Amino acid sequence: MNNDIIVAVSTPPGEGAVGIVRMSGNxxxxxxxxxxxxxxxxxxxxxxxxxSLNLGWILAAQGQRIDEVLMGIMxxxxxxxxxxxxxxxxxxxxxxxxxxxQRCLDLGARLAEPGExxxxxxxxxxxxxxxAEAVLDIIRAKTERGLQLAxxxxxxxxxxxxxxxxxxLLGLNAMVDASLDFPDEVGDxxxxxxxxxxxxTVDTIESWLEAARRAxxxxxxxxxxxxxxxxxxxxxxxxxxxxxxKAIVTDIPGTTRDIVEEYINVRGIPVKLMDTAGIxxxxxxxxxxxxxxxxxxxxxxxxxxxxxxFAAGIAGEDMEIFHTIPAExxxxxxxxxxxxxxxxxxxxxxxxxxLAKVIRASVKEDYxxxxxxxxxxxxxxxxxxxxxxxxxxxxxxQKQALLKSRAFAENALQQVGQVPLDCLGVDIWGALxxxxxxxxxxxxxxxxxxxxxxxCIGK
Numbered sequence: 001m002n003n004d005i006i007v008a009v010s011t012p013p014g015e016g017a018v019g020i021v022r023m024s025g026n027x028x029x030x031x032x033x034x035x036x037x038x039x040x041x042x043x044x045x046x047x048x049x050x051x052s053l054n055l056g057w058i059l060a061a062q063g064q065r066i067d068e069v070l071m072g073i074m075x076x077x078x079x080x081x082x083x084x085x086x087x088x089x090x091x092x093x094x095x096x097x098x099x100x101x102q103r104c105l106d107l108g109a110r111l112a113e114p115g116e117x118x119x120x121x122x123x124x125x126x127x128x129x130x131x132a133e134a135v136l137d138i139i140r141a142k143t144e145r146g147l148q149l150a151x152x153x154x155x156x157x158x159x160x161x162x163x164x165x166x167x168x169l170l171g172l173n174a175m176v177d178a179s180l181d182f183p184d185e186v187g188d189x190x191x192x193x194x195x196x197x198x199x200x201t202v203d204t205i206e207s208w209l210e211a212a213r214r215a216x217x218x219x220x221x222x223x224x225x226x227x228x229x230x231x232x233x234x235x236x237x238x239x240x241x242x243x244x245x246k247a248i249v250t251d252i253p254g255t256t257r258d259i260v261e262e263y264i265n266v267r268g269i270p271v272k273l274m275d276t277a278g279i280x281x282x283x284x285x286x287x288x289x290x291x292x293x294x295x296x297x298x299x300x301x302x303x304x305x306x307x308x309x310f311a312a313g314i315a316g317e318d319m320e321i322f323h324t325i326p327a328e329x330x331x332x333x334x335x336x337x338x339x340x341x342x343x344x345x346x347x348x349x350x351x352x353x354x355l356a357k358v359i360r361a362s363v364k365e366d367y368x369x370x371x372x373x374x375x376x377x378x379x380x381x382x383x384x385x386x387x388x389x390x391x392x393x394x395x396x397x398q399k400q401a402l403l404k405s406r407a408f409a410e411n412a413l414q415q416v417g418q419v420p421l422d423c424l425g426v427d428i429w430g431a432l433x434x435x436x437x438x439x440x441x442x443x444x445x446x447x448x449x450x451x452x453x454x455x456c457i458g459k
């Protein structure tokens with residue numbers, strides 16, 4: 001591993017109360033000593049206790065004061081990177097941060113690459129690779145639920161699952177090797193035990209993949225399109241769900257001509273709401289383009305809410321739109337439940353939308369919106385089982401490694417008693433190698449570099 005001292009600004013650009021310059025590597029504290037004038041001049045930074053905050057001034061090369069700062073010291077191995085780390089808490093102006101950063105560079109540190117602090121934490125065995133990747137999930141979390149899943153990952157939940165699987169497969173691999181190398185002393189492989197271990201391994205990986213499918217919804221979120229003919233309450237619904245006056249609402253048909261988007265949190269799931277132009281036949285060129293975009297969004301969205309109007313009844317246009325929406329992603333919301341004289345009967349709804357979830361609502365009275373959110377959550381999580389405590393985040397790289405490991409384990413399970421033991425051992429070891437890709441034990445350096453490239457500089 002490179003032993004350079006690295007430094008970077010770890011706070012976002014722009015003005016703020018505090019900005020942080022982070023420096024890591026053997027010699028980082030000595031560099032900080034050369035640019036820091038503490039109020040208590042009796043001790044050098046290198047002589048101060050670990051995890052201390054020290055008030056003083058950052059000095060320019062000629063000795064003039066640049067900024068008053070708090071200097072934090074974290075010594076190896078008890079730091080984020082596992083190396084000596086200094087965090088300089090400046091005032092949050094860009095000029096002060098740049099000047100402080102430049103002083104560190106002038107004295108021998110180099111600018112950190114994206115994600116290099118977290119990469120060093122991984123290389124110094126402070127974090128497993130799956131924990132390091134969880135740091136990025138924490139930064140990108142859009143909801144509290146997504147944040148909690150990422151924090152569980154950072155705490156090592158998936159690492160424990162991997163360790164259990166590896167121990168199981170290593171034990172089986174030892175049984176195979178013993179039967180190969182010492183057939184007279186050990187005897188033949190216990191095939192029933194081998195099948196049991198491999199079957200449990202396949203089931204555990206499948207449970208993990210199931211938990212991952214569920215967690216992916218909380219991390220990535222979904223796109224939800226609100227569609228219907230003009231003036232049924234689509235824009236009012238978007239405003240009500242987002243608690244904002246995001247879309248223009250009028251009695252004039254065709255007010256919405258382009259896609260209006262807003263992000264909301266539905267039961268911990270990030271949902272991108274898209275209010276669309278009312279779908280109808282029109283000669284207006286601009287509105288016609290909006291209608292075409294609406295039709296495209298029906299195909300693109302993860303879920304579609306078709307809005308009907310109790311006052312207007314169900315027209316041929318409504319049914320034409322309904323039949324363009326795949327049944328597995330369609331919710332029907334009938335608006336204006338609060339009016340007395342309804343033009344839609346319960347029998348008509350049951351007959352025409354028997355395969356769809358129908359919600360009666362009044363956007364004006366804020367009625368039925370909780371039921372809509374419940375239905376959104378239910379539809380998104382249908383087909384995923386409870387995760388049995390496996391509350392984990394799995395990214396695409398980890399998912400592919402799990403799928404490959406499961407394939408090796410399934411193949412080994414089918415081949416027990418059918419192929420020579422050395423061939424069986426190849427599949428068992430293949431399953432282990434794929435699990436090692438998740439923890440980072442069996443990844444090449446260029447793959448590791450690519451993983452950390454997605455991180456921001458300073459992290």
